[in-house]
Amino acid sequence: MDNIILKAENISKQYRLGVVGTGTLSHDINRFWHKIRGKGDPYAKVGSVNDRSTEASEEYVWALKDINFNVRKGEVLGIIGKNGAGKSTLLKLLSRVTGPTTGSIKTKGRIASLLEVGTGFHPELTGKENIYLNGAILGMSKKEVEDKFDEIVDFSGCKKYVNTPVKRYSSGMRVRLAFAVAAHLEPEILVIDEVLAVGDAEFQKKAIGKMQDISKGEGRTVLFVSHDMGAIQNLCTRLLVLENGGVCFEGNVSEGVEYYLQNNKAKELNYKNAAVTEGISSVKFLNSDFQEIGMVLTGQKVIVQVDYNNPEQKDLSLSIGFFDGLSNFLFSCRSDIVNLTMNSRKGKAYLEIHKWPLSPGFYHYNLAVHFKSTMVENIKEAGTVETEKGDFYGTGKLPGKKKAFYIDYNWSEDVL
Numbered sequence: 001m002d003n004i005i006l007k008a009e010n011i012s013k014q015y016r017l018g019v020v021g022t023g024t025l026s027h028d029i030n031r032f033w034h035k036i037r038g039k040g041d042p043y044a045k046v047g048s049v050n051d052r053s054t055e056a057s058e059e060y061v062w063a064l065k066d067i068n069f070n071v072r073k074g075e076v077l078g079i080i081g082k083n084g085a086g087k088s089t090l091l092k093l094l095s096r097v098t099g100p101t102t103g104s105i106k107t108k109g110r111i112a113s114l115l116e117v118g119t120g121f122h123p124e125l126t127g128k129e130n131i132y133l134n135g136a137i138l139g140m141s142k143k144e145v146e147d148k149f150d151e152i153v154d155f156s157g158c159k160k161y162v163n164t165p166v167k168r169y170s171s172g173m174r175v176r177l178a179f180a181v182a183a184h185l186e187p188e189i190l191v192i193d194e195v196l197a198v199g200d201a202e203f204q205k206k207a208i209g210k211m212q213d214i215s216k217g218e219g220r221t222v223l224f225v226s227h228d229m230g231a232i233q234n235l236c237t238r239l240l241v242l243e244n245g246g247v248c249f250e251g252n253v254s255e256g257v258e259y260y261l262q263n264n265k266a267k268e269l270n271y272k273n274a275a276v277t278e279g280i281s282s283v284k285f286l287n288s289d290f291q292e293i294g295m296v297l298t299g300q301k302v303i304v305q306v307d308y309n310n311p312e313q314k315d316l317s318l319s320i321g322f323f324d325g326l327s328n329f330l331f332s333c334r335s336d337i338v339n340l341t342m343n344s345r346k347g348k349a350y351l352e353i354h355k356w357p358l359s360p361g362f363y364h365y366n367l368a369v370h371f372k373s374t375m376v377e378n379i380k381e382a383g384t385v386e387t388e389k390g391d392f393y394g395t396g397k398l399p400g401k402k403k404a405f406y407i408d409y410n411w412s413e414d415v416l
Contacts, residue, residue, distance in 0.1 A: 003070065003072045003073050004029075004070045004071070004072055004073075005073045005107065005108045005109065005188060005221050005260035006070070006071040006094065006105070006107045006108075006221065006223075007071075007105070007106045007107075007188060008068060008069050008070075008093075008094070008103070008104075008105050009068060009101060009104050009105075009106075010066055010067070010068060010103040010104075010147065010219070011064060011066075011067045011068075011090075011093060011098060011100040011101055011102065011103030011104070011105060012062055012064050012065045012066055012067070012101050012102045012103055012404060013062070013063045013064040013086075013089055013098070013100055013101050014060055014061070014062050014063070014101040015060070015061055015063055016060055016061075016229050018024065020109055021349075041130055042061055043292055043408070053398065061337075062245050063086050063089045063245055063307065064086045064089055064090060064093070064100075064245045064246075066103075066246065067090065068102070068247070069240060069246055069247065069250060071189075071221055071223070072221070073188075073219060073220075073221055074093050074215055074216070074219040074221060075156065075221055075222075075237050076148060076211065076212075076215045076221075076222045076224060076235055076236045076238075076392050077221075077222070077223050077224070077236065077237075077238050077239070077240065078224050078225075078226070078232045078235070078238070078239045078240070078253060078256075079091070079223065079224070079225045079240045079242065080226070080227070080229075080232060080239065080240075080241055080242070080256070080257075080260055081237075081241055081243055082243070083258070084242065084243070085140070085242040085243055086242050086244075086245040086246075086290065087147030087193075087225045087242055088115065088193055088225070090114070090242070091115055091191050091193055091223065091225060092115065093114065093224065094107075094111070094191060095111055095113035095191050095208060096111070097113070097115070097320075107189060109187070109188025109189060110138050110139060110186075110187040110188050110189070111187055111188070111189045111190075111191060112134075112138060112182040112183075112185060112187035112189070112190050112191065112194050113182070113185070113191040113386065114178055114179055114182045114190075114191065115191070116195045120133075120134055120137065120178070121134075121145045121166045121177075121178060122166070123165065123166050123167035123175065124166075124167060125165065125166060126162065126163050126164060126165055126166070127156075127158055127161060127162040127163070127164065127166055127177055128149075128151075128162045128163055130177070130181070131145065131149060131152055131153075131177075132168055132179055134181045134182075134185065135148075135181075137186050137360075138185050138187060139238055140185055140186075144185075145185070147287045148185060148186075149183045151184055152180045152184045153180075154179055154183075155180040155183075155184065155210070156173075156176040156177045156179075156180035156181075156204070157176055158173055158176055158177050161173065169391070172200065172203070173178045175203075175245060176203055178206055179192075179210075181336070182213070183207075183210050183214060185220075186220075186255055187220070188220055188221060188300075189220070189221045189222075189223065190211070190214060190220065190221070190222045190223070191222075191223045192211070192222065192223065192224050192225065193225045194225055194226055194227065196361065201224070203345045204231075204380055207278075208231055208234065208235055211224065211235055212235060215237075220351040222235075224236060226283060229257050229260075229261070229326045229327075230326055230328075232253065232257060233254065233257060233326070236253050237253070238250075238251065238252075238253065239251065239252070239253045239254075239256030239257070241256050241259060242259050243263075248263075257325065257326070258325055258362070258382050261325055261327075263327075263386075274354065278307065279308070279309055279377055279379075280306055280307065280308050280309075280318070280367050280369065280371070280377065280379065280382075281307045281309060282305075282306075282307040283304065283305070283306055283307075283320070283365075283367065283382065283383060284304070284305040285302060285303075285304055285305075285385060286302070286303040286304070286305055287300070287301070287302070287303070290300045290303065290304070294386070295386045295387070295388055296356050296358075296385055296386070296387050296388070297356065297387070297388055297389070297390030298356055298357075298358065298359060298360065298387060298388070298389055298390035298391075298392050298398060298406060299355050299356060299388050299391055299392030299393070299406070300355070300356045301352070301353070301354055301355065301356075302352075302356050303350055303351065303352050303353075304320060304351040304353070305348055305349075305350055306318055306320070306348065306349045306350075306352070307347075307348050308342060308346070308347060308348075308349065309345075309346050310342060310343065310344060310345055310347070310370070311345060312373050313343050313344070313345055314343065315341040315342070315343050315371070315372075316342045316343070316369050316370065316371055316376070317334055317336030317337075317340070317341050317342070317369070317370045317371075318335045318349055318351075318367075318369060319333060319335065319336070319367070319368045319369075320332065320333055320336035320343065320365050320368075321330055321333075321365060321366045321368070322358070322363050322364075322385075323363060323364055323365070323366070324361070324363055324383060325361065325363075325364075327364075330358065330363070330405065331357070331405075333351050333353070334368075335351075336370065336371070355392060355406070355408060356387065356390070357406045357407060358387045358405065358406075359398065359400060359403065359404040359405070359406070360387050360388055360389050361386075362384055362386050362387075363384065363385050363386075363387065364381050364382075364383065364384045364385075365380060365382055365383055365384075365385065366378070366379060366380045366381065367379040367382045392406045393406075
């Protein structure tokens with residue numbers, strides 16, 4: 001327990017809809033009257049759940065409700081969830097930007113927060129002056145900041161503009177400098193919201209590398225909010241998933257990402273031009289004996305049967321594309337690219353994949369119909385296919401474990 005650097009106990013945050021603050025003067029007096037009599041907040045018993053998709057039915061809403069978790073020293077805790085789930089509110093509470101309505105937050109050491117572009121920067125001061133200002137806010141001496149100054153400026157890439165007022169910086173420059181300050185002034189806890197999305201790819205790579213150094217090399221703690229599931233998986237050691245102001249998952253990063261993606265699939269992603277097609281009616285995965293299978297082995301011969309409707313009997317092409325759990329594209333098979341268009345009114349088409357190329361895991365597929373290179377139907381996340389370990393090369397060995405994509409090849413000492 002001595003290794004716990006942050007502890008959140010039953011924290012909740014309530015807001016009153018449509019106004020600034022938590023209530024009117026009469027509400028504040030009522031709260032005070034209950035408090036001096038030793039009673040709880042009378043408005044803590046009311047309020048709707050934080051579900052932005054429903055119409056407000058009460059005056060109060062719980063942005064967060066009964067959040068409990070611990071963070072250990074050196075841990076990188078990822079926090080994910082849909083927009084409006086309460087992620088930023090939680091980070092503001094942890095950073096003490098605002099206080100919880102109920103519950104308590106206990107921390108050990110200094111907290112540096114990067115919650116939005118240029119957080120904590122004074123726009124009229126230069127970059128250099130803001131570095132010293134942020135150091136003072138974190139409780140560092142001038143000498144401590146001076147020792148880190150050159151390192152901060154070099155990391156930010158803003159050396160030319162360090163004596164320019166921050167109000168003249170672009171949003172990307174402000175993020176670069178703000179992150180460099182927060183990461184290099186040695187806080188025990190570094191809190192990072194979605195701001196890294198503003199930076200370019202080169203800076204994002206540097207920032208993630210720096211956060212890894214902070215946690216693994218220096219043993220400091222990072223709380224990281226992002227919609228980039230790749231960054232979450234590469235960086236974080238544990239994951240919280242928020243939904244409607246509450247924690248719906250806490251634990252392993254890979255399991256948490258899969259839980260989030262499975263429970264938050266986008267709705268109404270499909271497109272269909274009814275004047276051209278009535279759509280793909282079904283998809284089945286078959287083995288070489290044309291028996292339907294629920295699971296595919298790596299290296300197995302797979303036949304994908306697609307049932308379609310083509311009322312206008314146009315020359316349609318079918319395609320199916322496969323994606324991993326992070327929605328990264330893996331490969332696609334389109335009929336007219338190879339050898340076939342469909343012009344029957346109603347029929348079946350068969351895609352033959354000689355050796356299934358994916359490693360063990362769950363994958364989803366998208367379906368599409370084209371007419372003369374124009375997409376007339378698009379079905380995203382149409383289904384899921386599970387892959388188990390097979391014998392792709394006939395040797396009983398599969399390199400690459402769970403991130404491999406396999407192809408047929410041959411080595412030889414002779415010229416082929």
